[in-house]
Amino acid sequence: MIRIRPVQESDAAALFPLVYHSPLTDWLVWDGPASLEDYRAGIAAFAAQTRAGGKHIFTILEPRTSRPIGNIDIRPQPDGTTGIIGLWIGEPFQGKGYGAAAIAAIVRYAFDHLHLSRIAAFVFTGNHPSRRAFEKNGFTLAETIPQAIIKKGRKVDEWRMTLQRELP
Numbered sequence: 001m002i003r004i005r006p007v008q009e010s011d012a013a014a015l016f017p018l019v020y021h022s023p024l025t026d027w028l029v030w031d032g033p034a035s036l037e038d039y040r041a042g043i044a045a046f047a048a049q050t051r052a053g054g055k056h057i058f059t060i061l062e063p064r065t066s067r068p069i070g071n072i073d074i075r076p077q078p079d080g081t082t083g084i085i086g087l088w089i090g091e092p093f094q095g096k097g098y099g100a101a102a103i104a105a106i107v108r109y110a111f112d113h114l115h116l117s118r119i120a121a122f123v124f125t126g127n128h129p130s131r132r133a134f135e136k137n138g139f140t141l142a143e144t145i146p147q148a149i150i151k152k153g154r155k156v157d158e159w160r161m162t163l164q165r166e167l168p
Helices: 009-019 023-027 036-051 098-112 128-135
Strands: 003-006 057-061 068-076 082-089 118-124 140-151 154-164
Touching (some): 036 057, 057 098, 068 098
Antiparallel strands (some): 057 068
16 A cells, blocks of 8 residues: 655655656656755755645655655645645656555545645646546546646646545
């Protein structure tokens, strides 16, 4: 079973080779780290913010080895009821169901600990594996946002996927 835990500065060494100059960044808003030092500093800042409760960033651990394989976060929005999920998993670990399992874990966290009632995720159009991972967790396509962002000099459309908390 997949496990997520709050990000730690020590995760940087294992995660950096999975994201540095990786094609997976073609599917992320973020272009990836410029260097190990920059990445380590960024992870350290995220870890401190997560410990302080200001951020909710988690490392995804490979079930068999507990090795860090990616990150997932939930960002509560100013309305206090909605959160946005961000996710990446290193290429060697994609296609194994880890993304869907990590999404399930962060959804439970968002609903049970942050008391959110809605969650959204933004997926670049064409990233069908990511879309399927969200759909496996009950997310539905709310809309396609044309030319939502500029990525590497070109305008990219995004799917907005949403999940509403079911009330008892």
